[in-house]
Amino acid sequence: MKISSFRVLGLLLCSAVLPSAPVFAQAPPGSSDVASLRAQALGDTVAWDIVEGITTEVGPRPAASPKEALAREWAVAELKSLGFANVRSEPYTMKAWVRGEERAQVVAPFEQPLVIATLGNSGSTGPKGLDAEVVLFSDLAALTAAPDGSLKGKIAYVTHTMKANQDGSGYGPYGQVRRAGPNIAAKKGASAILIRSIGTDSHRVAHTGVTTFEPGVTPIPAAALSIPDADNIERMAKRGKPLRVHLLLTPKILENQPSGNVIAEVPGSDPDAGIIVVAGHLDSWDQGTGAVDDGAGIAIVAAAAKRIMDAGQPRRTIRILWAGAEEVGGDGARAYFARHSSEKHVLAMESDFGADRVWRVNFALPESAKAVQERISAALAPLGIVVGHDKAGDGADIEPLIASGVSGIDLGQEGTRYFDLHHTPDDTLDKIDPAQLAQNVAAWVTVLAVAANAQEPLR
Incomplete structure (x- = not known):
């Protein structure tokens, strides 16, 4: 495994820790490793490549349609090419509404x-x-x-x-x-x-x-x-x-049509530390190309997870969930929970509010993770992100997990123009600013760098 420069620094600072241990588990709040990841992510192009690819090569992806099926094939190939582990499609059937x-x-x-x-x-x-x-x-x-x-x-x-x-x-x-x-x-x-x-x-x-x-x-x-x-x-x-x-x-309804979720993972070093789910939805409405809703979201979470993976193995497993059929009622979220609810999920996050800059963070963490919350808040501040006062856990694709007691963190994006584009033919790639998209990746990397390696329990 290639060891990055910030990992070497962490090992030198913490010589009592075995070299194979995750670097961020030992680093103090605001340490150079998290700051380095955050700074590097501001130049991210992986998220752009994902959202450009799916909007260009697949386009609109209505739930339980042939285009959503093509999107799942595209997604599996893309996530494998990025180096993620345990990449697979998890199918289910549902009613499909056709315009x-x-x-x-x-x-x-x-x-x-x-x-x-x-x-x-x-x-x-x-x-x-x-x-x-x-x-x-x-x-x-x-x-x-x-x-x-x-x-x-x-x-x-x-x-x-x-x-x-x-x-x-x-x-x-x-x-x-x-x-x-x-x-x-x-x-x-x-x-x-x-x-x-x-x-x-x-x-x-x-x-x-x-x-x-x-x-x-x-x-x-x-x-x-x-x-x-x-x-x-x-x-x-x-x-x-x-x-x-x-x-x-x-319009018409078709019974028993195929849909599905796509899953990928960054395996953690400690199975007992639990799973962090980072989610977005693969389907879209049929009018635009699903760039803002939610091509950007799936791109952001995958690009951030890849940066954590490339930095070295985290303590906790990070599981990417590109859910199907969110737009018509959250079928993918329910299917995921039915299949995986017995697993140890400790944190769930979702990106499904476009691609404009993150400006606020909200938390729903236990008292035992108060220090984690403080470290995340401090590390996000250089990105211009303030701490809000609402309870986290927003997002249809993580709703069943949050309802079951899983902790949540919400990275709130600037939404002033979101409902100019939402569910319209104007939801296309040209509406995404690459710099703001990269700022999202930087925010997500910052949160995951702290949360995935924290020694404190998150749930």
Whole structure:
């Protein structure tokens, strides 16, 4: 095994430790080995090569589709070429939602075409479409308050006031318009629903995303309008004349389709020290090429893990999880947990918020790891990363692990422009800044360099 210069320095400083021991286990907080890894990672190109490769050679990767299957093949080959151990695909089956045709047009009072995107799990209008009056609601609460049966034969339309912010926190409450709105409209008797896209841009592209219908509720056709088109129909409605839309959506569900997760590892020297999972998701929506969501995320975690691997064997095993089928409900996360829940996971982290710079770190560690938290915080400070006050554990691909009691660390990225791109045709490679992508890798390397080698228990 090649010994790097910072490892030699660590051995000289800690001559009582065997040469095969992980260097970072002995190094004091802020030591030159962690600083060296952090500085070197700011010039990282591996993450760029990964996200460039998957967007160029595979492109959009809808869950349980042939393109997601191609992405798994690509991923296994890529992770093996990077030198990771135990690289494999772990298959499962699921229902696959297929978009079909999507068209919409205002037919009265002012005939105009609309730019829409069908929502995942939407029902179908049938091949002829439907033509109906639109009933506007100012928010989800107004739709919820509508009397049962009052929307029979109508198309519901729901708007909202989501604004851009640094941490993306508006997505939780405003995203309910998409996640829950169609189910509520169906229960009110609506024939279909249109929503203002859950986004913060002003481009004429619509934001897709998954919606969920309760058992026993028949899915109705559901689509998002581009924000300029949403503004336009709201202006039309203010003219006081009935608003009618023709809507054509022809999605379908395919049963028992193959999906899967891709796993790779940096084996640790101490099996009893536990496993650190670093996750992102391999699937994407079908409109763009899945660069920001989540090609960047899988690239960041793999590039960081490779730098730790190349520096020498860590104490803890680092397991890369490139999960399948995140976008349609987290099937990959559940499949991973079902297969691996009996293993000793001590920490889980996820990158799934684009490629802009990391500005904040949050923790969910036990009191026994307080010193680890302090060392990580100090080592991240030179990257301009501050300590937040929220509890860590965010990310659909690690949600079952976190719910089971596994510790978490969140590296929060700048999110001001994320929802300009999220789930749209604009999610493409040109939106990624290589320097900010490398700063993410540097942040992840810093955390892993400390956490993977800490002597303190992490859980």
